[in-house]
Amino acid sequence: MAKITLVIDAMGGDRGPSIAVAALIRALQSFPETDFIVTGDEPRLKALLARESKDTAVDLSRVRIQHTSQIVQMDDKPGQCIRQKTDSSMRAAIDLVADGTAQGCVSAGNTGALMAMAYMYLKTLPGVLRPALITPVPNQHGKQGFLLDIGANPVCDAETLFQFGVMGSVLARELNGIENPKVALLNMGTEEIKGPDVVKQAAMLLKQSSFVNYSGFVEGSELFTGEADVIVCDGFTGNIALKSCEGMAKMVYEHFQRNLKTHWLSRGLAWLLYKRQKKSWAWLNPDQYNGASLVGLRGVVVKSHGNASANAFYSAIAHAITETQLNLPARIHNQVEKVLSEQH
């Protein structure tokens, strides 16, 4: 494996830098070929690094702290961050990838600001219209698919959706080892006449391309069935789909929990059942799906959930390292160039 450098924006997220630093210490142990730069408040990060590494054998010389004085808040507006947060930990992370000091970065901060900064200062690959936020999605066969866009671009034209299909294919092939990944569009029905015009136009483009294995429309109910390896939609739709799933799961879980409180016997039965089934649910553990990638940029940018635990943040770091080692941006660039030459 080639030596790589990854930047960690340690000040993003709801839970402060201790989460990022704890995850980093674990990553230092698992990924000996990776060096790290941590952006944020230097005195605080120094103290945290010393504390978290105390009982480990990690070599802190592999970590460099880059001091920044500002923090992008979760409710900051992206435009304001571009203008005013020029010495923020997030901006420094993006700049370090843009100037080639690092090959990738991870942030748990404000998604809109991260997207805006990456678009503005790291820039999209030649030919790529818009970067997209892509997330792995578990499916019932224990395999993994991808859903994009999940929030970077609320409204997309057909050409942009088509490119999302191309970029999603590259990820499914490179990260999941699927030879000829099936690409579908998320729609309100599987018949060709269904849905908004922009989705139908994107279907035409995907069908015409010899570089995409287009399999048609899927519905929201097929997000987890493994029907497709890559599911494409605009960022508004992807956000609504994922958050609706979250709401559904939460409603059922909370009702179940509330019920259990009513009697010791229910509690006991549920506990026994949980013990028996625990292992088989590991594939659904949300921690391992933490880390949505911003694809289509001239470097690796991974967004951790704002509320991530250290374990989940570690998963996001691991994703970023894998993407960096595969040189995913270059592979996406190659594929997009081929597709563009087919079109013109």
Added chain:
Amino acid sequence: MAKITLVIDAMGGDRGPSIAVAALIRALQSFPETDFIVTGDEPRLKALLARESKDTAVDLSRVRIQHTSQIVQMDDKPGQCIRQKTDSSMRAAIDLVADGTAQGCVSAGNTGALMAMAYMYLKTLPGVLRPALITPVPNQHGKQGFLLDIGANPVCDAETLFQFGVMGSVLARELNGIENPKVALLNMGTEEIKGPDVVKQAAMLLKQSSFVNYSGFVEGSELFTGEADVIVCDGFTGNIALKSCEGMAKMVYEHFQRNLKTHWLSRGLAWLLYKRQKKSWAWLNPDQYNGASLVGLRGVVVKSHGNASANAFYSAIAHAITETQLNLPARIHNQVEKVLSEQH
């Protein structure tokens, strides 16, 4: 209660007329003030009515069969149905409401065709831009909200979304008895700057109106929290949100079931737990939520799920009867007129 007449399209849905007829026999017993017209294949319906009513005391003189020769198939295109399925059970049902013979109808048939026929032959109320498909949604407090549009209008302008908020308010007030229902827009974030322009424009219109208690944006994760009594979105978004929930629930349920098969002890524990919790889950029984209403039309039109059981179809009939007895179309008309006079 005033005497009303309801039409049942008996030939729609995936499971044939026996479901509709079984539900009808139950409705004849529960709703003595309602007469019914059943549209479809007369010999077949006659036989089914005789069979299903055999051991009951229902008075079949309250049911009239209107013979039709055609059936709208689930994969027929709406436009073709308008032109070619002029003697279908669905078209006859809509026509009977349009000419005043009946006040409402129920169909489990092709949603697109039902929407197209209702729009074309029953027509919208004066001032209403588009009819919307609205569904009750359970929430964690054991109460009920409404979500619209869930598929009748894939793309909507801001004015149409605004009217959906007005119509949803009327339903929440009249059907759920909520004095001043909270109306929210489904969006990809709760901050005012988030989301597509059309959603932001609809927010402006809702905020300005004195006839709507607008409460802001909600995310997909808040569909079931009771945050709002009415949640408004375009039909594409509503369809994706609901079907994503369905997919999530199915994935978890099927994995749970598959796990249970592995050991008799798990099966036993789950069964005991189910017995203890069964009652408390009744509020989530999908049967009782069957029946989405097409609102904004000059009569009551209720769409049952295509795959509904007799119990679920019965729920759809009960919904239609309630809406008809309340004269919901007239109440929506009044409210829309008030809103229009405020705007001009």
